Amino acid sequence: MDTSATDPEALRTVRSLLGDEGYAQAFAPIEEASGLPNAAYWSKDWLALEQGRVFRRSWVFAGAEAEIPEPGDMKPIDIGGAPVVVVRGQDGRVRGLHNVCRHRGTKLVSEACRKSSFTCPYHAWNYGLDGKLRTRPHFSGPDKLDRFDDGGGEKLDLLAVRVETWNGCIFVNVSGDAEPLEDWLAPLLRRTQVYDFSAIRWAGKIDFEVKANWKLVYENYMEGYHVFAVHPRLLKFAPMNVRWSGEWDDHVFYNDYNFPEMEEGRGDGLPHYPDLSPADEKRGLWFLCFPHFAAEVFPDQFSLLVSYPVAPDLTREELHIFLIGDAATSEVYREQRQAVMKMWDDLNREDLGMLELLQQGRLSPAYDGGRLSPHWEGPTHQFGRRIVEKIISV
Numbered sequence: 525m526d527t528s529a530t531d532p533e534a535l536r537t538v539r540s541l542l543g544d545e546g547y548a549q550a551f552a553p554i555e556e557a558s559g560l561p562n563a564a565y566w567s568k569d570w571l572a573l574e575q576g577r578v579f580r581r582s583w584v585f586a587g588a589e590a591e592i593p594e595p596g597d598m599k600p601i602d603i604g605g606a607p608v609v610v611v612r613g614q615d616g617r618v619r620g621l622h623n624v625c626r627h628r629g630t631k632l633v634s635e636a637c638r639k640s641s642f643t644c645p646y647h648a649w650n651y652g653l654d655g656k657l658r659t660r661p662h663f664s665g666p667d668k669l670d671r672f673d674d675g676g677g678e679k680l681d682l683l684a685v686r687v688e689t690w691n692g693c694i695f696v697n698v699s700g701d702a703e704p705l706e707d708w709l710a711p712l713l714r715r716t717q718v719y720d721f722s723a724i725r726w727a728g729k730i731d732f733e734v735k736a737n738w739k740l741v742y743e744n745y746m747e748g749y750h751v752f753a754v755h756p757r758l759l760k761f762a763p764m765n766v767r768w769s770g771e772w773d774d775h776v777f778y779n780d781y782n783f784p785e786m787e788e789g790r791g792d793g794l795p796h797y798p799d800l801s802p803a804d805e806k807r808g809l810w811f812l813c814f815p816h817f818a819a820e821v822f823p824d825q826f827s828l829l830v831s832y833p834v835a836p837d838l839t840r841e842e843l844h845i846f847l848i849g850d851a852a853t854s855e856v857y858r859e860q861r862q863a864v865m866k867m868w869d870d871l872n873r874e875d876l877g878m879l880e881l882l883q884q885g886r887l888s889p890a891y892d893g894g895r896l897s898p899h900w901e902g903p904t905h906q907f908g909r910r911i912v913e914k915i916i917s918v
């Protein structure tokens with residue numbers, strides 16, 4: 525690897541946590557490689573590196589715009605371990621703010637809600653939806669009210685977090701210096717030019733709690749190797765012989781297949797993207813925009829599997845479904861919409877059992893990364909390498 529742009533301190537920490545052998549494994553050719561060592565799945569110090577140096581320095585999906593449709597709607601979300609809130613302002617704009625009071629640091633918003641302003645639960649400092657400090661009761665003495673409506677006074681506004689949106693998806697970059705969002709999405713967009721994503725509308729989401737490390741979610745997501753053993757319905761829809769390993773294009777993993785027949789939940793019964801060719805009507809593509817934006821494209825949908833690490837052995841997952849035009853909300857399509865939700869819910873639950881077993885296996889001193897299939901798991905191995913590379917990069 526190119527070591528010219530390496531942060532020496534991060535590299536030292538990585539080597540001490542993974543061991544020299546484990547570190548070398550991340551860069552070994554797939555024929556000889558194993559996965560990352562167990563420390564990467566159990567160590568709090570390792571997770572802190574991932575949160576601080578991967579999640580905070582990347583684009584991270586924070587939710588669908590449709591989750592905060594009206595002014596005052598807000599959704600708190602921890603990104604890279606940092607409390608953030610995305611909020612729709614009176615002007616209709618989506619903003620990202622650090623979800624922490626400028627006084628003593630109380631977390632301001634604990635659940636999704638609609639409010640006309642932010643009032644800190646501790647000493648009731650009040651901030652506008654744009655984050656501007658408005659009033660501060662009793663701060664300067666009993667029964668005094670400091671007012672900041674005219675923009676004067678101390679600049680103790682809530683601090684902004686960089687936010688961009690793309691076709692109803694909200695992305696946040698805590699460090700503020702990630703590449704432009706369009707560049708980050710470019711490898712996905714290059715491969716999906718026949719899909720008119722301006723047609724997608726949010727149909728809903730499903731939340732999961734997984735007792736496993738967040739990386740296992742994506743290692744599992746990338747490899748089609750387990751499909752024959754874990755997913756009977758999916759196997760019927762897309763058998764092993766239409767599958768390949770997929771590959772990375774820069775920081776975006778992609779994979780695809782042509783399926784023999786549409787099924788309810790994938791292509792059958794709901795409107796499709798406009799003007800797809802007959803071949804594209806029977807095609808599925810899936811992506812992972814590093815680190816965690818996993819998007820699946822079928823003729824009738826754009827579906828996301830997004831994971832947020834909570835602890836080394838605990839992950840929060842959001843599964844978001846976008847459908848085409850009216851299909852997302854119209855009563856006419858209610859049943860078919862539920863069929864799509866059920867298909868993903870069932871499929872994901874089949875994986876969850878495996879993820880939890882994988883996590884438990886990582887407690888074993890007899891296992892430290894195993895042996896990966898060169899046919900199927902090259903991209904999985906490269907995922908681990910990308911994490912190490914991102915952590916040690918300047």
Ligand code: FES
Nearest residue numbers: 625627628644647
């Ligand atoms: S900590 Fe928020 S007002 Fe005191």
Ligand SMILES: [Fe+2]
Nearest residue numbers: 744754755875
């Ligand atoms: Fe799976």
